[in-house]
Amino acid sequence: xxxxxxxxxxxxxxxxxxxxxxxxxxxxxxxxxxxxxxxxxxxxxxxxxxxxxxxxxxxxxxxxxxxxxxxxxxxxxxxxxxxxxxxxxxxxxxxxxxxxxxxxxxxxxxxxxxxxxxxxxxxxxxxxxxxxxxxxxxxxxxxxxxxxxxxxxxxxxxxxxxxxxxxxxxxxxxxxxxxxxxxxxxxxxxxxxxxx
Amino acid sequence: xxxxxxxxxxxxxxxxxxxxxxxxxxxxxxxxxxxxxxxxxxxxxxxxxxxxxxxxxxxxxxxxxxxxxxxxxxxxxxxxxxxxxxxxxxxxxxxxxxxxxxxxxxxxxxxxxxxxxxxxxxxxxxxxxxxxxxxxxxxxxxxxxxxxxxxxxxxxxxxxxxxxxxxxxxxxxxxxxxxxxxxxxxxxxxxxxxxxxxxxxxxxxxxxxxxxxxxxxxxxxxxxxxxxxxxxxxxxxxxxxxxxxxxxxxxxxxxxxxxxxxxxxxxxxxxxxxxxxxxxxxxxxxxxxxxxxxxxxxxxxxxxxxxxxxxxxxxxxxxxxxxxxxxxx
Numbered sequence: 311x312x313x314x315x316x317x318x319x320x321x322x323x324x325x326x327x328x329x330x331x332x333x334x335x336x337x338x339x340x341x342x343x344x345x346x347x348x349x350x351x352x353x354x355x356x357x358x359x360x361x362x363x364x365x366x367x368x369x370x371x372x373x374x375x376x377x378x379x380x381x382x383x384x385x386x387x388x389x390x391x392x393x394x395x396x397x398x399x400x401x402x403x404x405x406x407x408x409x410x411x412x413x414x415x416x417x418x419x420x421x422x423x424x425x426x427x428x429x430x431x432x433x434x435x436x437x438x439x440x441x442x443x444x445x446x447x448x449x450x451x452x453x454x455x456x457x458x459x460x461x462x463x464x465x466x467x468x469x470x471x472x473x474x475x476x477x478x479x480x481x482x483x484x485x486x487x488x489x490x491x492x493x494x495x496x497x498x499x500x501x502x503x504x505x506x
Numbered sequence: 507x508x509x510x511x512x513x514x515x516x517x518x519x520x521x522x523x524x525x526x527x528x529x530x531x532x533x534x535x536x537x538x539x540x541x542x543x544x545x546x547x548x549x550x551x552x553x554x555x556x557x558x559x560x561x562x563x564x565x566x567x568x569x570x571x572x573x574x575x576x577x578x579x580x581x582x583x584x585x586x587x588x589x590x591x592x593x594x595x596x597x598x599x600x601x602x603x604x605x606x607x608x609x610x611x612x613x614x615x616x617x618x619x620x621x622x623x624x625x626x627x628x629x630x631x632x633x634x635x636x637x638x639x640x641x642x643x644x645x646x647x648x649x650x651x652x653x654x655x656x657x658x659x660x661x662x663x664x665x666x667x668x669x670x671x672x673x674x675x676x677x678x679x680x681x682x683x684x685x686x687x688x689x690x691x692x693x694x695x696x697x698x699x700x701x702x703x704x705x706x707x708x709x710x711x712x713x714x715x716x717x718x719x720x721x722x723x724x725x726x727x728x729x730x731x732x733x734x735x736x737x738x739x740x741x742x743x744x745x746x747x748x749x750x751x752x753x754x755x756x757x758x759x760x761x762x763x764x765x766x767x768x769x770x771x772x773x774x775x776x777x778x779x780x781x782x783x784x785x786x787x788x789x790x791x792x793x794x795x796x797x798x799x800x801x802x803x804x805x806x807x808x809x810x811x812x813x814x815x816x817x818x819x820x821x822x823x824x825x826x827x828x829x830x831x832x833x834x835x
Contacts, residue, residue: 372521380513389521396525400532407536418562 317448320441322503324452330428331460332490332497337428340419341461342486350415351465352458357405357416359454361397361423362432366450368393369433370443383437390433398424428457464493543595544568550591552583572596606680606695608654608662608673613705613766614647615668618720630656635689643718646708648692657687701754701771702747704729709742716764723766729758734794734816755816772833774815779806782828789819789829 330336337358344354369390377385402420406413413420423429432453436446467489476485547568555563559580561570570576571592578596579589620643627633631640631653639645650669662677663684671684675698685693692707704723708715712724725743737751738758745767747758759769779789785803797813800806808819820829 376517376521380517382510382514382517385514385518389518392522392525396529399529403532403536406538410538 313444317445320445321448321452324449325456325459326497326500327503329456329460329497329500330431330453331457332494333501334428334431335494336431337426337457338490339422340426341464341490342483343422344416344419345461345464345468345486347415348462348465348469351461353412354416354419355454355458355461357401357420358423358426358428358457359451361394361401362429362454362457363447363450364397365390365394365429365433366436366446366453367443368397370436370441370446373437374443378437386434386437387430390430394429394433395424428453460493460497464489467493541572544572546595547571547592550584550588550595551581552588554583556583558582605698607675607678607698608680608682608684608693609696609703610648610671610673610693611703611705611707612646612648612670612690612692613721613768614642614644614719615650615666615670617668619643619647620718631687632689640690644708644710644715644722646690646692646706646710647719648690653687653689654684654693657683659683696749699754700749700752701769702752702756702758703768704738704745704747704758704766705768706744706766709744711743715743721764721766724764726763728761728763729767732757732761732814734814734818753816753818753821755814755818757814757816772835774817775832775834776810777808777813777815777817777820778830778832779808779819780828780830781805782825784825784828786824788822788824792818792822794818 324330328334331338331341340354340358345351372389372393373386377383377389398421401423402413405416405420432450436449439449441449464486468486471485471489480488544565545568548565551564551568553564557563559567559576559582561567561576561580567576567580571578571580578592578598579586581588621641622643623638623641625634625637625641627637629651631649631651634640634649634651640647640649642649648670650665650671652663652665652671654671655663655665659681660677660679662674662679663671664674666672671693673684680695680698682695685691685695690707696703706715706719706721706723708719708722710718710722712726715722715724723743723745725740725745727740727745729745730738730740734755734757735751735753737748737753738745739748740746754771756769756771756773759767760773779798783800783805785800785805787800787802787806790798790800790806794816795812795814797809797811798806798819799809817831820831823829
């Protein structure tokens with residue numbers, strides 16, 4: 311029961327309190343790049359969640375059974391990156407086969423999940439936090455859901471903003487950055503939600 | 507040897523090998539059939555992935571070309587050679603799109619128009635235009651401060667001594683930057699093949715125009731009446747040419763009393779149908795003034811009284827030397 315409590319806490323804290331985008335400022339590139347339409351943003355979020363969960367599992371296994379067992383912690387970056395790259399490649403092939411429309415909508419941002427710092431950040435945070443396998447997977451899932459939540463909220467705001475009367479100088483990227491800043495401040499409100 | 511080296515090499519090599527095998531299998535399982543022309547085009551492209559075409563790389567460009575989202579000539583690195591090869595793959599003849607060139611629809615320079623006031627502000631058309639529409643007598647006229655020249659990325663525009671931009675046809679690429687830069691909206695993009703241009707944009711009534719400009723359109727409608735294909739219409743005291751309809755006959759330019767209409771081609775003196783005519787009736791159908799008579803499969807004849815020398819019959823005629831065109835000059 312105690313373990314379940316910890317897992318649940320990790321999940322909630324990664325989704326809301328330590329949201330990867332809005333609190334840790336990781337993965338800003340797709341956050342700004344693919345947040346023009348709710349639908350695409352949601353798909354991007356799902357793809358990233360999928361990669362994050364798999365990454366969490368794969369990197370935990372590699373870290374625990376290969377790198378730590380052989381005392382090679384300095385290989386973390388290199389090995390994590392090739393694992394992430396391969397996973398993204400796999401997801402890309404899968405999406406291309408199963409949904410060409412989604413493949414087109416995600417465009418360049420799909421292969422760019424590889425270089426998404428949120429994913430490498432996640433992989434590196436797991437050994438740092440000392441999670442076990444289950445917690446790691448939940449941590450990855452939570453990070454992905456938090457990512458999806460942030461990017462979908464952003465897309466919803468930007469869709470509404472299309473009809474808004476934005477001053478000419480702020481149109482486009484500036485207003486988006488202001489929005490992101492306001493959202494980040496709003497998410498700071500979660501910081502007192504729970505304490506472990 | 508330090509075991510760390512061996513462990514590192516083995517572990518990384520092992521991870522890499524496993525992932526490679528996994529991906530290899532997955533790529534077989536999730537193989538997607540792509541248009542083979544895309545791969546062909548990709549092979550032709552330079553493969554530098556420089557992005558000069560505006561796409562993310564050579565493969566994105568290849569896709570866009572096949573889907574018809576961009577020009578064949580879009581790859582600046584490959585140039586004409588690559589464009590020709592792509593055209594071959596697509597089965598089209600080189601440049602299929604009509605190329606356009608910027609045309610200035612105003613001939614009222616310093617000499618032809620009058621000056622109403624002195625302007626000492628910022629020397630740009632936009633600034634001058636915002637103050638009572640500039641200093642010239644005609645409010646539609648070119649201001650001559652050269653906003654279009656500044657905007658032109660190809661140095662195709664120079665301002666003449668007469669205060670009018672001269673557009674170099676060789677250098678102009680038809681990008682349209684000057685069109686948006688001009689506050690008077692007197693630059694248009696016209697097909698390169700069209701030789702007739704009405705060089706006036708004034709919507710003032712004829713009386714006013716004749717007072718303020720020597721070469722303005724006075725709305726006499728002579729060109730409208732003369733045009734054999736109804737390509738010219740009057741819009742608010744101004745003759746406007748429809749480039750889609752224009753057949754480059756140049757008749758309008760001969761009728762214009764103020765020399766507003768420019769014609770860069772050759773005027774036709776006379777058209778004669780010879781005995782080579784096979785009587786296909788193409789010319790008869792094409793003639794806008796019904797000047798051609800004749801039965802099918804018999805030699806046709808042109809009624810010289812009715813003929814307006816537009817040359818349309820000669821253009822549609824498919825038989826060699828069936829219609830002889832003599833040009834003026």
